[in-house]
Amino acid sequence: MVELHDRKKPAKWPDLIGRCIVSLILVLLTQSSQFLVPHFFSDLSFFIQLLLSAMMLLTVASAAGWCRRLLRVRSSAPAFVFFSVLFVWLVYIAFVRQDASLLMNLLFNGQIILLIFGLCRMLFSDPGLVSHNPSPSDAIPQSLVLEIDTHHQDIGLGDRLRCCPICKTYVKGFDHHCPAFGNCIGHKNYVLFMVLLFGFIWTEATYITCLSQYSAESELLDGDGARLEVNFSRKVARSTMLFSILQLLWQVAFFSWHVYCICFNIRTDEWIHWKRPKVQ
Template identity: 50%
Template sequence: MQQIQDQRKKKVLVSCFKQIGRCTVSCILVLLTQFALTLVPHFFPASSLLVQLTLSVVVLVFVLGLGRWCRRIVGVYASAPALVFFNIIFIWAVYIFIARQAIPYFISIVFNIEVTLLILGVCSILSSDPGLVTHGSSDANKLIETKAFGVEAHNKGSALLKRVRYCKSCKAYIKGFDHHCPAFGNCIGQNNYVLFIILLAGFLTTEASYIVCSSQFSRGSWILGGTWFETDLAGSLVVSTMLFSLLQVTWQGVFFTWHLYCICFNIRTDEWINWKKYPEFQFVIQSQPGESFTRVMFKNPYDNGYLQNVKEFLSVKG
């Protein structure tokens, strides 16, 4: 008995050290990335915004490639959620210690509240239940029964198994599975989909606010369009984090728009990508006389119109 307890304690310690190592690597990678980005406004202060954004992408690709190479040598991989968290903290620190001095008091309070809520949202979704079908639950028992009788989980006659999908990353069945989000280290499913959309909107709002604040600071300090000597480290940090936020807003805006589309048409990302795996999305068109093949077309059986789809999304309960 004592030996079993010792083994458990050892596993817990190993797991803790591994998590500490991954967080440390993530922190170092964020610092390396953010300070590498400062080279763009520092050496190219007079370049256009488009040129600086392009150069920032090149720097990000180079640093991330270097990080992967180093991680293979060290053997410790970064944690995606930790990368997200440390990037938020870094940008917040740049705002508090540098950019805040040029921002009106009320706007500063609003931005700090946005960042605080964003951090709370990230912490919430990390530990949220996406709709896991646990062993021994009524959903799991029903799933086993339907498999035993050869009935697929998408059978619309079974409310419990409606849209239960399998996540390869978590190796678990998730109700209303949309996708596995590496950035949050969790699946996005029926129970946390609303939180995920709110969090996406929070990222866009907070980053857009930072872009406005950093732009105001840059104009007030004559950093943008200045010379190499006029752009110091503090100013370069403000501009580089603004460029980073612009890149983030760009891809997150596309991602957010996609999920709004999914909500309006009541479809999940996994279902749209892998619709050929799920028979309820397959509409078979019989071959015409003289033809030797049949065509399979996509058809969404869950689309009940925009208003009803949005209403269903907002009324989902875990």
Template identity: 50%
Template sequence: MFESQNQSNYPSRCNLIGRCILSCIFVFLTHLTLSGIPRFFSTFSFLTQLALSALLLLLLLGFGGWCRRTVLKAKASAPAFVFFSILFVWGFYFSVIRPVVPRPNDVVFNCGVGFLFVGLYRIMTSDPGIVRNGSASPDQLVERSLSQVDEELELMAIGLGHGSAQDSGLLMRVRYCKICKAYIKDLDHHCPAFGNCIGQNNHPFFLILLFGFIGTEASYLMCTSLFAAKSGILDRPSELTLSESLAISTILFIILQLLWQVMFVIWHIYCVCANIRTDEWIKWKKYPEFQLVIPPEPGQRFTNIRFCNPYDKGMVQNVKEFLALRT
């Protein structure tokens, strides 16, 4: 993880191993529980099973959180959960699905999994664009006016040796991440799944990694569909073994993942096209430059505050700026 973070904020090695083991157990329990959907609700339609799987995942998420807080009194690790989820699906594919999958599909899926492991490591250890000599407190930085922030960050930029006009535009959007306890250039959001901020340096790779997840999951669905067709498990839903139930439950799990990730990617593309970051979009009332104060009309007592985006220069220019400032 990046070096400027407060070291005391990090769990010890034993604590980290404990959190990884907890995440691993949670991944196995989640998939074993999900396999009960095609096994015990075999007469239900596929869409109903998908809805039940979504409901069960939400219940497991809530129950897991409650167990960690009250019984275990320990935290799990979200990046470890993502890692073990990929490992579980890949291990299941390797031991059950792979024998019936044609060579080209097998190569595509394995390359996808390899990319996800490398990508996960890279995004977790990347520097999102930390401002290394920031001195202002987080609340001060958020609440000051745009001109004041600009002025101080210009000074910061000079101190950093990056005083160009191009950098000045980006430094206006330096935000503070309370989780990493660091100032991040062009912060998009703190991603719990990857355990790191998404900012100026790793935002394009974050989008590439999301596309990698979508492509690999689509490839897994194709491979598992071939397995389902060849083994005839959809024709005899009441006689499923554990591995056959897992084949169907992992399809349900991956479809839910795909739906969520496709929506997330569409939202991110919209944010890039509109030149607004996720954190700004959600918490725009925290940032003065996004607030347009409308004076009260006759008969009204209070002023209205509406959203406006001062960084929006039109879709083409916004995309050009996003790509140019990161190359």
């Protein structure tokens, strides 16, 4: 075998902790912006609230990106995903759990635990990294397929070996680099990626179902001194429902895109660079 693959130098612990703190702040800002929609526009239709929620997400994302560049701080996309999942879980435990059935409680809590486990598994999974010892004459474009002698590597020319522009390493069956999962998606973890993506869709759908039942039941509650608490809990639940629906929309579209790629034997990187291999 040739020299071990090149990876970016792992960040030090103080840097990682700093990125996680920034990501946590971004999650709190995002969820706070979502809370403003049902708080100030509760009389509008649900569709209008959904549009306002999407606009708030874009505004917060743009403002957060500008502030991060101005302050020269970095965040962590996997940490943002983790804290977003954790926030939804806490909202469910605090407000929704008591009105959900035992079966729904077991189902949703189990889904969240599996999601967190899947995120950790994906973060440290091997996407299909291969060893490559570059020489000065190896100045080839990153989007081109790296041809390797099959006598030195157990990889054929039809295995779609490509260089990830983010990690600066060669990945067998490279599809794309997923910032949300903090890893490349390749031959070895593509199935895990699809399972995890489907898990997010299923969990979001389950959460929306639980929130719908909670909203229907909470509307029947009324009493002296309890109305403020009910209104606050409903607003928090409605804000997370809007956020979950927006997440579900792009996740379904993204999952459908990958199903399309599987059906037509094409990778995301190949489609972007218009490099579809011949079907073997």
